[in-house]
Amino acid sequence: MNESVVGGPERTSPQVYVVAIFMVGFHIACLGVFFVGFSWTAFACAVAMYVIRGLGITGGYHRLLAHRSFKASRPVQLMFALAGSLAVQGGPLWWVAHHRSHHRDTDSVNDIHSPVTKGFWQSHMGWMMTNEAFNEKGANARDLHKFPELKLLQRYYAWLIFAEILLVYLFGVALSYFFSDLGTTGLQILVWGFFVSTVFTWHTTFMVNSVCHTWGSRPYPTGDASTNNLLIGVLAFGEGWHNNHHMFPLSSRHGLVWWQLDITYWMLRGLEKLGLVSDLKLPKFARPTESA
Numbered sequence: 001m002n003e004s005v006v007g008g009p010e011r012t013s014p015q016v017y018v019v020a021i022f023m024v025g026f027h028i029a030c031l032g033v034f035f036v037g038f039s040w041t042a043f044a045c046a047v048a049m050y051v052i053r054g055l056g057i058t059g060g061y062h063r064l065l066a067h068r069s070f071k072a073s074r075p076v077q078l079m080f081a082l083a084g085s086l087a088v089q090g091g092p093l094w095w096v097a098h099h100r101s102h103h104r105d106t107d108s109v110n111d112i113h114s115p116v117t118k119g120f121w122q123s124h125m126g127w128m129m130t131n132e133a134f135n136e137k138g139a140n141a142r143d144l145h146k147f148p149e150l151k152l153l154q155r156y157y158a159w160l161i162f163a164e165i166l167l168v169y170l171f172g173v174a175l176s177y178f179f180s181d182l183g184t185t186g187l188q189i190l191v192w193g194f195f196v197s198t199v200f201t202w203h204t205t206f207m208v209n210s211v212c213h214t215w216g217s218r219p220y221p222t223g224d225a226s227t228n229n230l231l232i233g234v235l236a237f238g239e240g241w242h243n244n245h246h247m248f249p250l251s252s253r254h255g256l257v258w259w260q261l262d263i264t265y266w267m268l269r270g271l272e273k274l275g276l277v278s279d280l281k282l283p284k285f286a287r288p289t290e291s292a
């Protein structure tokens, strides 16, 4: 994983080991399903956590914070950022800075997670276990530093995750105590609601970087390898229309034709109707030049 630099090999950052241990550990924790068993209650918790945190990443981290593709009040922005933070994909300023670098350097040697220049594994998750991932100090996210609440989320991100783990477990304990008919336990809710849900959300997000720069259609000549991919479009709440997104990065809508399901956009439209978000940006020319 070490990158060679002039003057000799660079020492691997301790953070690389920490991330690697956590990423492997979270996957192993998912095997806990064979020990804690299944209940529909635990499954429902996993789905709910997937939806809330997934939309926190797509609507919050990505479309709001990284691209400013719509407007939201400070409290609404904080709720989006909090939901994104709980997805265990790094603090908001770090995530946004890396994502903006990806748009700036798409599929070039400077793109830290391009499958074209770095390989599939590196683009999927390997990049988070390199020194480069932690050299990013958030310079690309300076505009967000005017929001102290986002800086706090970034600073106390690790504590937030520990609190989340504890709260999910305690929620499961409370369910088993007060609603024993549901047949669940604290550990079962923790494994399904937190670990399985987190790892599933991880891979759907990571596939936007790996799969959506490898397989799919390219209706727009964006000059990079970005693709539209139906499977990721559905699983990642609209983020799989990634060629559209590289063409119109400021658009709050990624699915640009009627059949390109874009759950995030429809959520934003719903929030707009409720008066919680506004000024949803759309491309002037919103249809692909050829069939997607």
Ligand SMILES: [Zn+2]
Residues within 6 Å of the ligand: 102, 106, 208, 209, 213, 226, 242, 246
């Ligand atoms: Zn991309």
Ligand SMILES: [Zn+2]
Residues within 6 Å of the ligand: 062, 066, 067, 099, 103, 245, 249
């Ligand atoms: Zn983007």
